Amino acid sequence: MEPTHNIRRLMDLYRTMSRIRAFETAALNAHKEGVVPGPLHVSIGQEGVAAGVCLNLTTEDRITSNHRGHGHALAKGAGVQGMMRELFGREGGHCRGKGGSMHIADFSVGMLGANGVVSGGIPIAVGAAQGLKMLRSSAIAVCFFGDGAINRGPFLEGLNWAALYNLPVLFICEDNGVSAFTATDTVTAGPGVIARAASLGVPGVTVDGNDALAVDEAAGRLVAEVRGGKGPRLLHAKTFRITGHTSTDAAAWRDPADVAAAKARDPIDRLGLLLADRGVATADLDALRLAVFEEMEAAVNDAKAAPWPDEAIAYEDVQDVGAVRFSGVSA
Amino acid sequence: MSMHQVTLVEAVRLAALQEMRRDPTVWVMGEDVARGGLYGQYRDFLPEFGAERVVSTPISESTIMGAGLGAALVGTRPIIEMRIFDFVMCAMDELVNQIAKIRYMFGGQARPSVVVRMPHGIWRNSAAQHSQMLESWFVHLPGVIVVTPSTPADAAGLLVNAIRSDDPVLFFDPKNLFPATGDVASVIEPIPFGKARLAREGRDLTIVSWSAIMPAVEQAAATLAADGIAADVIDLRTLWPWDQEAVCASVARTGRLLVVQEAVSVAGFGAEVVATVLETLGPARVKAARRLGAPRIPIPFSPPLEDAVKVTPAKIVAAAKAAMG
DSSP: OOOOOOHHHHHHHHHHHHHHHHHHHHHHHHHHHTOSOSOOOOOTTOHHHHHHHHTTOOTTSEEEOOSSOHHHHHHHTOOHHHHHHHHHTOTTOTTTTSSOGGGOOBGGGTBOOOOSSTTTHHHHHHHHHHHHHHTTOSOOEEEEEEGGGGGSHHHHHHHHHHHHTTOOEEEEEEEOSEETTEEGGGSOOSSOHHHHHHHTTOOEEEEETTOHHHHHHHHHHHHHHHHTTOOOEEEEEEOOOOSOSSTTOOOTTSOHHHHHHHHHTOHHHHHHHHHHHTTOOHHHHHHHHHHHHHHHHHHHHHHHHSOOOOGGGGGSSSOSTTOOOOOSSOO | OOEEEEEHHHHHHHHHHHHHHHOTTEEEEETTGGGTOTTSTTTTHHHHHOTTTEEEOOSOHHHHHHHHHHHHHTTOEEEEEOSSGGGGGGGHIIIIIIITTHHHHTTTOOOOOOEEEOOBSOOTTOOTTSOOOOHHHHHTSTTOEEEOOOSHHHHHHHHHHHHHOSSOEEEOOBGGGTTOEEEEESSOOOOOTTOOEEEEOOSSEEEEEOGGGHHHHHHHHHHHHHTTOOEEEEEOOEEESOOHHHHHHHHHHHOEEEEEEEEESTTSHHHHHHHHHHHHHOGGGOSEEEEEEEOSSOOOSSHHHHHHHSOOHHHHHHHHHHHHO
């Protein structure tokens, strides 16, 4: 393996993962406090996948995400203040308070949105790749979905389509082993996502998703192939969702041994150990984690202080022609 | 401007052709479109525009719809061909949860500029899964435009506007009227959404309709005229937005309203028209407000059974006379 991982790159991975962890921890705490409404799907334990993949992308590249999309958005460069305000449903949120956690999006950095429907982003990513190819863009589309999505029709349709038209799209199966509350292997026949993709003409590789370096290296190779016109590729990243399905799921149903094992394989701690091994001072890593904690704490305070959106905003962004106008009187 | 007489299917072919020549980001995708489409509505597009802009797809409705959306998000303007309306059921997530929602739930960041073409209605004894008229479902759906033309000129002008629209447009081709002929201009100008066409003027009764049943309505209006009943006949052309002003102004003059729809009458768009007119004008100014549509049963196969379900000129005449009291 080439020594592509200089300290700076490792620190980039470490910083991105730490920011995702800090953002989601702050959001979860705010949710417990009762100031973040609605369901929150966090990706604590899965940060290595978002960080490792997105480090290989440009701002022009587009990503689609699933309902667990905070990490993908942050790794793609989405603004933290706009994200946190969106989670709080406040003015200045990326989606003007109309999407929330489940529909987090920042088109200005190529993040085409999280999606409340499992596999919903697959056809969209495939079409984005088709459009980019038609427009002779060098950008590619990257599609994040979970292991639950491989049992939906759009997975089959989308991979077939991407291979058929030789589209510049990279599929990322972020395999945390659970489809909501059910172990995916108990509801999935056959040999799994790589075999399914191969049967549709989409080559794929499996990596340890809790090893950010492995994700980065594999994604780097696959992104280069996709960008080079070789057609779609799939990255199967095996990881573990340490927390529950949603913010209100205490995950008491999980086997404590599995959770303990996952915590021992925590992607951030693992990379921290490696960095220490390569001579980075522990104090520097602590300082970084403190800095991102403070960044997210500031974002929470900003969101708490931000005003609620004006009622009229509910009537905007529906359609240009045939839009219903706000009467000025609350319904 | 020169006019020429063409069939409706040729009119919409010319409209799409004109727009694809005008704008290189417009393209069409769907089953068999490279072969000209099921009805010939894309005949000869492939040699002119090539396989990248005239994309025959797998029978994968979810991805036809969803990929169209994705391609729109990066700046192209796809025409998404559903072949037969009823197949949109296989793409309802992509249409209802994605296309109709994406601009709103992302706070205006996304512009899903797509045209979804869905040839609908009773056609050649095609039975329950190839004959439906469910346009009213989509009027209920915020975020989309609903277009239901009945003449070659209207279909062409509305399709041009649909392709140029930044809003997602659901374009219901009246497939049974594809062979119908009419004049179309050599340069097709866009027809705005929400403006009805007055098909016939009369002072006694207002008949409101749209899409494939319009010829039957006009035939019935001629029969009524011979019987001394003069009907204002309004072709709505688009159901969202729809021309409430024109309909209310007409009923304000005639005092009587009949809405004719090929679709099942129960909870159909006719109910919306009747309710809006009554709310706007008040019951005192409306002497009659009636709906005529299909019974709440699927479309049967056998010709006499299908005929029994259809709204016919004779049924329209009878309903109009009942409305006259």
